[in-house]
Structure formats: structure tokens, C-alpha cells
Amino acid sequence: MKKIVALCLVLVLSLGLFSGALAVNEDAEGKIVIASSMYQFVLDEMAALMKEEFPNLEVEFYYKGTTDLISQLSGEMGPDHSGILSVDMLLVAEPAYSLELKDYGYLHRFDVAVKDQLAFPFDPDGYWYPVRVCNMVLAYNPEKNSADDLPKTFREFAENPAMKGVISMGNPLTSGTAFAAVSALTEKYGLEYLDALRANNVMIESGSTALGKLESGECKEIMILEESVLKKRKEEGSKLAVIYPEDGNVMIPSTAMIVAEEKSANANTAACEAVAEWLFSEAGQKAIVNGYMHSVIKDFAEIPFDSIATEKLIASDMGVNWENAYRGRNQLVDEWNKRVNN
Secondary structure (H helix, E strand, O other): OHHHHHHHHHHHHHHHHHHHHHOOOOOOOEEEEEEEOOOHHHHHHHHHHHHHHOOOEEEEEEEOOHHHHHHHHHHHHOOOOOOOOOOOEEEOOOOHHHHHHHHOOOEOOOOOOOHHHEOOOOOOOOOOEEEEEEEEEEEEOOOOOOHHHOOOOHHHHHHOHHHOOOEEEOOOOOOHHHHHHHHHHHHHHOOHHHHHHHHOOOEEOOHHHHHHHHHHOOOOEEEEEHHHHHHHHHHHOOOOEEEOOOOOEEEEEEEEEEEOHHHOOOOOHHHHHHHHHHHOOHHHHHHHHHOOOEOOEOOOOOOOOOOOOHHHHHHOEOOOOHHHHHHOHHHHHHHHHHHHHO
16 A cells, blocks of 8 residues: 555656646747748747747747848837837847847847856847857859869958959848948948949849859859858758858857837737747757857857857957947948949
């Protein structure tokens, strides 16, 4: 009889522990909407993982480029910045917009358990944290050209006359990461960098178009996110290769933000905080790495397929002055239109 009672007690305790393990995020309920500029396949993977992690929470993701999202949300805010947003969380391409939303009072303060382990700066007041790292690099096709004959720096990419008409890059007016790169490069080399791009007849186009031209040989070298090249290498067996610029790659720590309760679509900041904590967990960061981006956690065990150590990239990072990128956004857009688009 004593054995039976003891066995029942063990079973009860085991079930209690097991149930508790499954119920960690069962308290997160209702619905939240998350807007992100991450690849759709990464969002799909995250949605599937979150469905298991948060069984009582409806999480709706939608993809939108950062610049397009800024335009959308600006309309929702209205000229007096009093409007309600159609989202509850944001995972955008660069921190400059985080500074803007904080200034407008649209962000909710929150904490993450791993903030002391973050390899990149975060808002000291707790309004935004970097959650993934995109990395702007150069790329080429070794089946068409030798790396020895191509620029090894962003500066030479723009200034070498031998590259005239055979280089391509993203549009900073529609891509947050392209804007961040242009901000860093003009900070380092002056607005003359834009003049050099125009003189070299740089093609301004989407990453997929640029990669196609690299494969065909129409382009010899492109400025592009590392993740785009790594994805093609793994999933398509592409031979396209990355050049990590000798004057510094541009690392773009993309941020996670929670919209203030009174300004958000579903007024569910408690659930958003639980989701944010998951994004910084090992599982959340693995999903980031599986999406060919780098983790924000110091000494994270994994790196994206075919990349190099994140710490090595941090050491060679050109850096972006995010305050300047925010305050000088309109001026840089004007200069781009005048010097490159005109």
C-alpha cells in the first residue's frame, strides 16, 4: 500500500512538473500583430514555433520593408502623432526608427533577461533592444570574375572606374538596411560617396534582381546583405561569394519594439513582453540564425550557414551613428535624390 501511495505521489509530482513546463507561456492570451522586415520564410518559421510556445495567443505576422512601414505608420500616427497603430510589435531593420518612435511616445518600456549578454547597444530606458543582426557586404560571382580583380572596399566599389556600369545596390528610399549602409558610408566618406556611385552608374534595384545580374555576369559586384548570398548558397547551391570589405562591413542590429498599450492595435503589452522574451531565448535566436542572420547574444554557439564568426564581424564593423541616421534622415534622402536619382 505504501508503495502504491508513493508511486501515485511520484506520478502527481511528475505530471505537475511536466504540466508546468508546457504551461510557461499559457498565460499569454488574446491577439498581437507583429510587423517585420525579415524574410517571409523566417516569419513563417517563427509563427510555427510561437504557435507551440504560446498556445492561447494568436500571433499575426506581416512582412513589410522598413521604409514602407515607416510611411504606413506615419500615416496612422497622423500629423499630431496621436493616432492608433495597426500593430503591437515591430521588428524593423535599423534602430534609427526606434529613436523616432521613442521620441513620439509610441513605445512601451520592457525588460529582457539577457540584456547584459547583448553584443550590441540597446536603449538604456528599455524601449528597444537589438534582436537580430543584418550585415551589409559586397558579393561577386567567382564563375564569372576573380576576386583579385574586384574592389575589396566599399570605397573602391564606388570609385573604381573599372566598375562603371557593372555594380548594383539596394535603394535606401525603400530599404532600411540600404539606408543604414548609405548613412554609414556618407558619414565615413562624405556626401561625395554618392557622387561617386552616380559617376560609376550604380544600378539601384532589389536584392533578388542584383543577385540575378551577378549570376548572369551583367554585374561584376554588388552591395548586398550577407544573408541574401548565404541563403542562395545553401538553398540553391549557388557559387556566389561574399567579400567582407576591408574598410569595414556594416552591421545593422535590427530592433524589437513594443507599441505603447494606448497606441497599439490590440492593447496587449503583457503578451508582447512574453513574445519579446522568447525572441531573445535560445530558440528565438536559433530561428534568427536559421534565417541567415547573426544572433545578438555574445558568444552565441551558432552562426549563419557559411558565414564567419560574429565576433570577427563586430571587430571589423564600420558602425552606424544611429542618432545621425535618425536626425538626418530627411537630409540624406534629399541628397540621395539630388546626387544619385536626379
